[in-house]
Each structure stands twice: as structure tokens, then as C-alpha cells.
Amino acid sequence: MPGSCIRHSKQAARPMLLCRAAYEHIVGSLVAADVNVGIIVGRFNDLVTKLLLEGALEAIHRHGGNREATDVVWVPGSFELPVVAKAMAKSGKYDAVLALGAVVRGSTTHYDAVAGAAASGLLSAGADTGVPIIFGVLTCETMEQALDRAGGKLGNKGGETALTAIEMANLLKSLRASGKAAAAWGLSK
Ligand SMILES: Nc1c(NC[C@H](O)[C@H](O)[C@H](O)CO)[nH]c(=O)[nH]c1=O
Numbered sequence: 001m002p003g004s005c006i007r008h009s010k011q012a013a014r015p016m017l018l019c020r021a022a023y024e025h026i027v028g029s030l031v032a033a034d035v036n037v038g039i040i041v042g043r044f045n046d047l048v049t050k051l052l053l054e055g056a057l058e059a060i061h062r063h064g065g066n067r068e069a070t071d072v073v074w075v076p077g078s079f080e081l082p083v084v085a086k087a088m089a090k091s092g093k094y095d096a097v098l099a100l101g102a103v104v105r106g107s108t109t110h111y112d113a114v115a116g117a118a119a120s121g122l123l124s125a126g127a128d129t130g131v132p133i134i135f136g137v138l139t140c141e142t143m144e145q146a147l148d149r150a151g152g153k154l155g156n157k158g159g160e161t162a163l164t165a166i167e168m169a170n171l172l173k174s175l176r177a178s179g180k181a182a183a184a185w186g187l188s189k
């Protein structure tokens, strides 16, 4: 147990390194070759979401993913992401589902309802199925903030979250193959 590692004042680093080395660290691969990803995109603010999708597809392609294993599904807005995410997850066809959207604050409190519903709904979809549902929804005060994060000066959250989807898909595949995680649950098949 880590707590049992005795720390010696002059060799403190060495025992701890030995402690860490004694344990298997399980990390999901970023190779997309055998990963089936379902991408759901909110059409609202598609000036932004199209860029998020572009980043996601480029990342998947760059990591060895193929077109046949990646489905792109469009919904009206971020509020609609969770129901489709859960439905796609329950199909058993996907190793991960990536939800992309852009919620930009307007002049009412509608922003809070949409952003909150998308976040909690997507979280529940993953918890209810055991299929990784990745939150690729921008929640921004301004369109400029959103564009900065959709391929602008702050990178592309679509590409970043696509890598999260690949890693989580491979991690769960690996854990499940070695009996260290339960199979996905609540699937329709
Ligand atoms: N204002 C934004 C929306 N609003 C639309 C909702 O997502 C939903 O489609 C509507 O309430 C009907 O159910 N959606 C976004 O994705 N981003 C926004 O900024």
C-alpha cells in the first residue's frame, strides 16, 4: 500500500518511485483505429458547431479512425443532445458518443437552462448506459469566446473532446476485456 512506503529523508524520492512503479497504471490508448464514435452536433450557433465538428473529425482521422466507424448526427440545439446521446449509447453500436454544441449567453436566463440541461443530461446518459458520453459543449458569454475555442486562438474543443472520446472508449474496452469493468448496461441489444 502506498501508505506503507517508508520515506527516508535523503532517499524520499526513491521509495516513492518504487511504490509507484509497483502498481499497474491503466490508461486508454489514443489510437482510434478500432473505435466507433457517434458524434452529435447541435445546429444552434452552427457557425461555431461546424468548426467544432471539423476539429473532431480531423482529430479522429489523425489518430487512425475511419469514416465508416464515425457517425455524425445533427440535432436542433444543445438541449436536444442528451436524448439522442442516450439513444445512440443504448444502441450498443458506439464505443463513445461525443456531444458538440455551443451555448452562448443572450439577454435572458435561457442560457442557464440550456447549458445546465445539456450538461446534466449528458452526464446522466453516460451514467445510465456505461457508454462514455463526452461533453463537447461550449458554454460562453460571447460568440468571440466560442470562436476562440472552435479553432481560434485557444484551440479547438471539438478536437480535444474527440481525443477524450477515443481515450475513454479504449480505456473501457481494455478494462472490460480484462474483467476490470462491467459491460455497458441498459443497452437495447
Ligand atoms: N440559445 C441556444 C440554444 N437554444 C435552443 C435549445 O438548445 C433548444 O433547441 C430549444 O430550447 C428547443 O428545445 N441552443 C444552443 O445549442 N445554443 C444556444 O445558445
Ligand SMILES: CC(=O)[C@@H](O)COP(=O)(O)O
Pocket: 103, 104, 105, 106, 107, 108, 109, 110, 111, 112, 114
Ligand atoms: C442560450 C440561449 O438560449 C440564448 O442564446 C437565447 O438568447 P436570449 O436569452 O436573448 O433569448
